[in-house]
Amino acid sequence: MKSVIAKKDKKNGRTEDNGRAVDEAYNAIKNMLYYKELSPGQRIVYGDIAGKLNMSLTPVIQALNKLEYSDLVYYKPNKGYFVGQITVKEVREIYQARTALEIAIIPSIIENISKKDLLLIRNSLKEYEISLTSLETNRINMLKDMQFHLKLAEYSHQTVIQKMLTSLLERICLKYRPHEYLGDERINKAKKEHRRIFQAIEMKDEKETIDAIIDHNESSVKFMTGTLNKLKNNYVLNFDS
Numbered sequence: 001m002k003s004v005i006a007k008k009d010k011k012n013g014r015t016e017d018n019g020r021a022v023d024e025a026y027n028a029i030k031n032m033l034y035y036k037e038l039s040p041g042q043r044i045v046y047g048d049i050a051g052k053l054n055m056s057l058t059p060v061i062q063a064l065n066k067l068e069y070s071d072l073v074y075y076k077p078n079k080g081y082f083v084g085q086i087t088v089k090e091v092r093e094i095y096q097a098r099t100a101l102e103i104a105i106i107p108s109i110i111e112n113i114s115k116k117d118l119l120l121i122r123n124s125l126k127e128y129e130i131s132l133t134s135l136e137t138n139r140i141n142m143l144k145d146m147q148f149h150l151k152l153a154e155y156s157h158q159t160v161i162q163k164m165l166t167s168l169l170e171r172i173c174l175k176y177r178p179h180e181y182l183g184d185e186r187i188n189k190a191k192k193e194h195r196r197i198f199q200a201i202e203m204k205d206e207k208e209t210i211d212a213i214i215d216h217n218e219s220s221v222k223f224m225t226g227t228l229n230k231l232k233n234n235y236v237l238n239f240d241s
Helices: 002-011 017-034 046-053 059-070 088-112 115-129 137-154 159-175 184-202 208-240
Strands: 073-076 080-083
Touching: 002 080, 017 046, 017 137, 046 059, 046 088, 073 184, 088 137, 088 159, 088 184, 088 208, 115 137, 115 184, 137 159, 137 184
Parallel strands: none
Antiparallel strands: 073 080
């Protein structure tokens, strides 16, 4: 794909700088989503982003096209791009796919993971467990949750499934509002669920690992759909009043 683009650019008297600018814009916008500089539902102002990145509008819009393909942003005719907002239906579908993928790679993870790897994960879990819970750090906690699962997936050495899981987890993390919805109770419960998953892998207990993954994901779905339904109900009540 890159070679075709490069040839086309040279034919038109352009360089590959545009491709690099698109990649730069894509990564920058994604970071803004990760750290909630851009929040779900927010309109994305091209000019502000282009000014911040010191580039023209073209690579910014092309980067937004790529993000739309990943279902992280969406376009409204005559209004522009907006940050995607996760729905109850999407949560259920994502977790159904995620659970199937995570279960599929558990045997490979248990087979490949070393004592040194387990020690690294144990230490990262300790850091995660002592992290504070607040409106600011809830975003960080959700990122750490994502990193825990993706790190485990790495040990499967199954790159196709890793990429699929990354895409699913990004849609959860970037289209949900952890700084508004998450509280101490859910965060502490998630930490315990992670510990259970880790201990099952450490014991090389495939069945317990599967059970722990299923319970963790079902708990997450229940919590997320509950908060989204509550938000929807509050919106309807406020709108009616």
